[in-house]
Amino acid sequence: MSSSDDDTPLAAAKRKGPATNGSGPKSQNIIPKSVDRAMDKANKAANNAPAGISIRNGPVDEMDLDEPTANGTSKRKARGSMGNGHSYKEMSEEEDEKPLNKRRRVSRPQPPSDSESDEIPLASKKSRPKPIPAAKKPPGITAAAIGESSDSDTPLGEKLAKEKVKIEKRAEKEAKAIRREEKLSAGPKQRASKDSSGEATTAKKVKKESTNGTSTTPRKKTNGVKKEDSDDEPLVHKAPAKKKVAARSETPKAKKAKNVKTEQTEQDQAAEDEEEEYRWWEDPTKGDGTKKWTTLEHAGVVFPPPYEPLPKSVRMRYEGKPVDLAPEAEEVAGFFGAMLNSTHNVENPTFQKNFFADFQKMLKESGGATDKNGNQVQVKEFAKCDFQPIFDYYDAQRTEKKALPAAEKKKLKAEKDAAEAPYMHCLWDGRKQKVGNFRVEPPGLFRGRGEHPKTGRVKARVQPEQITINIGEEATVPAPPEGHRWKEIKHDQEGTWLAMWQENINGAYKYVMLAANSDVKGQSDHKKFEKARELKKHIDRIRQDYTAELKHEVMANRQRATAVYLIDKFALRAGNEKGDDEADTVGCCSLKFEHVSLKPPNTVIFDFLGKDSIRFYDEVEVDSQVFKNLKIFKKAPKSEGDEIFDRLTTDGLNKHLSNYMPGLTAKVFRTYNASYTMSTLLKDMKSAGTVPEKVKDYNAANRKVAILCNHKRTVAAGHESQMEKLTDKIKGLKYQKWRVKQMMIDIEPKIKKKKGAEYFELEEDLDEEWIHEHQKFLxxxxRTKIEKKFAKENEKLKADGEKELKDKELEERLEAVDELTQKFKKENKSGKVQAEGKGASIEKFEANIDKIDQRISTMLVQAEDKEGNKEVALGTSKINYIDPRLTVVFSKKFGVPIEKFFSKTLREKFNWAIKSVDEDWEF
Incomplete structure (x- = not known):
């Protein structure tokens, strides 16, 4: 049979025609050239300025929700990367393998067609109900945010967009240089073998895609990665492995010492142990296979304490009367009662509804509620329930616990630590490793993030029968609590979890994993950033391909290219389909008609619930072809509820990306773009001055990365108050400096004429009203300082069995407060300040003023830095997206202690980064 055009994938796609199935794609298979020409003509006047930078950034910080709340958001709480508050889900997300965690796919009913213009932003369409009500929009880019001057005539957005294009061109040159260097370093035969095998492999992949109607633009060169390439092999400037002592040139003294046997001291042994530290990042064989461990021993998990019934005097009230509940129902009532101070949750109608439904279910199962005479009470209405007595009881307990003496708190903590000590570490291949969170989650009420549909549901107590233990075959299996048994014992050497169970709210699996500073977690981070480094070799070809495919006739290919453009340029997450009982959060591939508004000539407005149900609002300028494509993707018969990328799935997108290099997924772009941008900025950076000034330079680069890569956040609710406190501290130092200058006049009146009256004047921002308030604050x-010191001394005396200080002693000490108040009154009245301190002299006061000036200078730098960081989650980008080795490079290159960037916990987490690179390392 002869080949013809009718046998091509394009022809096959044309024969299929538009999908008519209600649950299938509504877009046409093929985009007619007439459609492209018509839109090109309409958009002829479109501004083709460089795109890729947000006009506005980040999520909207407040929303007025309509009822019923189908969508919505709450302010996302700031959280550290690590700590006991981490959920097992969050910890498991950092692993490459996610067992038993697949989302189910569901089809959605298609709403009727809407012929309304796509070019009108949804916020102004009155006839269509808003999926997400209007809210205060986040601020746009400011010059101050990136440390730039606002005097330039060039618009900042355009300036940043041009800088982004410049960085992308630099990346293109580097990618070509890396491939050229690799090709030259390979031998002729090996190079020929690689070329032929690489071309053949890629050709097969492209052909296979073409057969399925998802072909890429034909390529002459391979876009695949040779099998010989290792995921863990660094691309350039790999830090050299630690050389053995024997390999170094020995001095005569060393040679002589070599033949002399000496007895090892404890210090020598410690030094040897340090030398033998397991530097897994220098072991190229580690992490290549799927087997994660050979031997594994651990003590299992720690269960929360059993429920303690409330005192008989504490009861929930129904219709104003106390009712008796079975312990199971009383515990559930206590969950709600204990959190009455969390109005954000307990006043949420969805939270109330879900809680009350579960509470009534528990009442039914446990025998119901009774009055004081034992008569049944039908608890039918939530509004008639009064949980205040329960709250008062638990609140009093919390207050009592806070008021415990420091010695008692220390004792209780020591007892708890001793009880949990066996669970804190495990033996992983014979090495002691810290366990991340070995505690089983206690029962309570599920809160969720944003407007989660299941918020308020009861999280059931986890029993040993629900828990699967993963442990070595030769190890002793930890004993379950008396009278119980484990669900299952596994010896999964491919898993990095120690225990797991399924929670009852979302059916998600919770895992006990190793701590962030363990070898296994470190290897996971290392692999993640090495994968981003590997993308350096291919980024130019990927961008070239998706740019070409933005005009592809096949709808599926054009949708895919547009999605990759948005993921690469604007750091959108890929997104997955959600079930009906899950929060309606979306990403790029699952964007719906109502989530995207188009404003000519080339502005796109995104407005949807993103990760953790946080509302994401962003206005971006895109390439004119991308704007045109989105307009095509929204064409009738599509309407509200229909997916924009209806011929694209996250799995399909990631499968396509893996053709360029093994393991490449959409999320790698976020890490690559942030790390490469930071690397580029560091190469051109010349930081000087004090340590705070250098830290400010680093943060400025981090902010620039956030803006260029579109990683932004809502301004924190407490930012203004924090800035006010910092401003007051600076003004307080200025006032202190003024007082010292007045003391100089007190001991040498002629100095006022010598230095000039202006030197001794109050600064403009210190008015009389503020001074009086500040004096009261001092x-x-x-007073607080004296009282705290007195209480601390008494606690110590009591702990040592000695007699405590009397209240009269405190009264005598507090006389200093009255003296200070009187001194300020006198100063305010006379305008003079008496010299203080022993041996007062002009020289001492001038030295004091210099110190105060230095403190003011440091605080001003901190204030400027804090203000610039208000819209940027520097911690998130620094920990999750920017390769930590780049921070280490900055630290070593400019002599800034790494403690200024990484906390103790982070230094443990990124120990591999700190020890594996020097200041010449490149991403």
Missing amino acids: ADEL
């Missing part, structure tokens, strides 16, 4: 601060 007096109150002194």
Whole structure:
């Protein structure tokens, strides 16, 4: 049979025609050239300025929700990367393998067609109900945010867009240089073998895609990665492995010492242990296979304490009367009662509805509620329930616990630590490793993030019968609590979890994993950033391909290219389909008609619920072809509820990306773009001055990365108050400096004429009203300091069995507060300040003023830095997206202690990064 055009994938796609199935794609298979020409003509006047930078950034910070709340958001709480508050889900997400965690796919009913213009932003369409009500929009880019001057005539957005294009061109040159260098370093035969095998492999992949109607633009060169390439092999400037002592040139003294046997001291042994530290990042064989461990021993998990019934005097009230509940139902009532101070949750109608439904179910199962005479009470209405007595009881307990003496708190903590000590570490291949979170989650009420549909549901107590233990075959299996048994014992050497169970709210699996500073977690981070480094070799070809495919006739290919453009340029997450009982959060591939508004000539407005049900609002300028494509993707018969990328799935997108290099997924672009941008900025950076000034330079680069890569956040609710406190501290130092200058006049009146009256004047921002308030603050601060010191001394005396200080002693000490207050009154009246301190002299006061000036200078730098960071989650980008080795490079290159960037926990987490690179390392 002869080949013809009718046998091509394009022809096959044309024969299929538009999908008519209600649950299938509504877009046409093929985009007619007439459609392209018509839109090109309409968009002829479109502004083709460089795209890729947000006009506005980040999620909207407040929303007024309509009822019923189908969508919505809450302010996302800031959280550290690590700590006991981490959920097992969050910890498991960092692993490459996610067992038993697949989302189910569901089809959605298609709403009727809407012929309304796509070019009108949804916020102004009155006839269509808003999926997400209007809210205060986040601020746009400011010059101050990236440390730039606002005097330039060039618009900042355009300036940043041009800088982004410049960085992308630099990346293109580097990618070509890396491939050229690799090709030259390979031998002729090996190079020929690689070329032929690489071409053949890629050709097969492209042909296979073409057969399925998802072909890429034909390529002459391979876009695949040779099998010989290792995921863990660094691309350039790999830090050299630690050389053995024997390999170094020995001095005569060393040679002589070599033949002399000496007895090892404890210090020598410690030094040897340090030398033998397991530097897994220098072991190229580690992490290549699927087997994660050979031997594994651990003590299992720690269960929360059993429920303690409330005192008989504490009861929930129904219709104003106390009712008796079975312990199971009383515990559930206690969950709600204990959190009455969390109005954000307990006043949420969805939270109330879900809680009350589960509470009534528990009442039914446990025998119901009774009055004081034992008569049944039908608890039918939530509004008639009064949980205040329960709250008062638990609140009093919390207050009592806070008021415990420091010695008692220390004792209780020591007892708890001793009880949990066996669970804190495991033996992983014979090495002691810290376990991340060995505690089983206690029962309570599910809160979720944003407007989760299941918020308020009861999280059931996890029993040993639900828990699967993963442990070595030769190891002793930890004993379950008396009278119980484990669900199952596994010896899964491919898993990095120690225990797991399924929670009852979302059916998600919770895992006990190793701590962030363990070898296994470190290897996971290392692999993640090495994967981003590997993308350096292919980024130019990927961008070239998707740019070409933005005009592809096949709808599926054009949708895919547009999605990759948005993921690469604007850091959108790929997104997955959600079930009906899950929060309606979306990403790029699952964007719906109503989530995208188009404003000519080339502005796109995104407005949807993103990760963790946080509302994402962003206005971006895109390439004119991308704007045209989105307009095509929204064409009738599509309407509200229909997916924009209806011929694209996240799995399909990631499968396509893996053709360029093994393991490449959409999320790698976020890490690559942030790390490569930071690397580029560091190469051109010349940081000087004090340590705070250098830290400010680093943060400025981090902010620039966030803006260029579109990683932004809502301004924190407490930002303004924090800035006010910092401003007051600076003004307080200025006032202190003024007082010292007045003391100089007190001991040498002629100095006022010598230095000039202006030197001794109050600064403009220190008015009389503020000074009086500050003086009162200083007096109150002194009072608090004296009282705390007195209480601490008494605690110590009591702990040592000695007699405590009397209240009269405290009264005598507090006289200093009255003296200070009187001194300020006198100063305010006379305008003079008496010299203080022993041996007062002009030289001492001038030295004091220099110190105060230095403190003011440091605080001003901190204030400027804090203000610039208000819209940027520097911690998130620094920990999750920017390769930590780049921070280490900055630290070593400019002599800034790594402690200024990484906390103790982060230093443990990124120990591999700190020890594996020097200042010459490149991403």
